[in-house]
Amino acid sequence: DAKTTQPTSMDCAEGRAANLPCNHSTISGNEYVYWYRQIHSQGPQYIIHGLKNNETNEMASLIITEDRKSSTLILPHATLRDTAVYYCIVSPQGAQKLVFGQGTRLTINP
Amino acid sequence: NAGVTQTPKFQVLKTGQSMTLQCAQDMNHNSMYWYRQDPGMGLRLIYYSASEGTTDKGEVPNGYNVSRLNKREFSLRLESAAPSQTSVYFCASYSQGTGNTIYFGEGSWLTVV
Numbered sequence: 001d002a003k004t005t006q007p008t009s010m011d012c013a014e015g016r017a018a019n020l021p022c023n024h025s026t027i028s029g030n031e032y033v034y035w036y037r038q039i040h041s042q043g044p045q046y047i048i049h050g051l052k053n054n055e056t057n058e059m060a061s062l063i064i065t066e067d068r069k070s071s072t073l074i075l076p077h078a079t080l081r082d083t084a085v086y087y088c089i090v091s092p093q094g095a096q097k098l099v100f101g102q103g104t105r106l107t108i109n110p
Numbered sequence: 111n112a113g114v115t116q117t118p119k120f121q122v123l124k125t126g127q128s129m130t131l132q133c134a135q136d137m138n139h140n141s142m143y144w145y146r147q148d149p150g151m152g153l154r155l156i157y158y159s160a161s162e163g164t165t166d167k168g169e170v171p172n173g174y175n176v177s178r179l180n181k182r183e184f185s186l187r188l189e190s191a192a193p194s195q196t197s198v199y200f201c202a203s204y205s206q207g208t209g210n211t212i213y214f215g216e217g218s219w220l221t222v223v
Contacts, residue, residue: 036212043114043200043214044153087152096142097168098212100153100205 133201
């Protein structure tokens, strides 16, 4: 599975858009980009995933560059409850192994 | 995290003791996983089971054994616990038909003294 690189930590003001970058320069053609988050010590929660096209759901938007070597997760109006560790993962669809990296610790400030 | 249940939630063991962490899912998922998470670290895959009757090693399998008892249940056993196994353990399940979403349990906090 391709490795990802994320900033260790980020801060964002409440109500603003939080943009979390992820580099995955060795991604292969059949690998998807997945985002999960982990609040406190809870189990990780699925956010969104995509292959080539930008994706949006009720939680977030995912912007994938045309060369697919990087992506950005966007939380449009961050709230204090969005404070969490965010994991970017690349893996083939249906892959049996999902390998988590260190993630980005996002802190939303009032 | 409804659908994936782990027991126990908290456990303290003495070095050398054995124990089994239980995990069950009621979503009819094919794949199940055990991860561990040390303080301030990301999740590391211990073992996974792609389907009933099969198991495979993940990143950090040493010191652990697993059993996929049936489609619902996937247990993790520590035969001789060591302080290095002090961690939070997460069970997860997945099936391709679920939109590629992995569902996690609430976690089991294990301390080995």
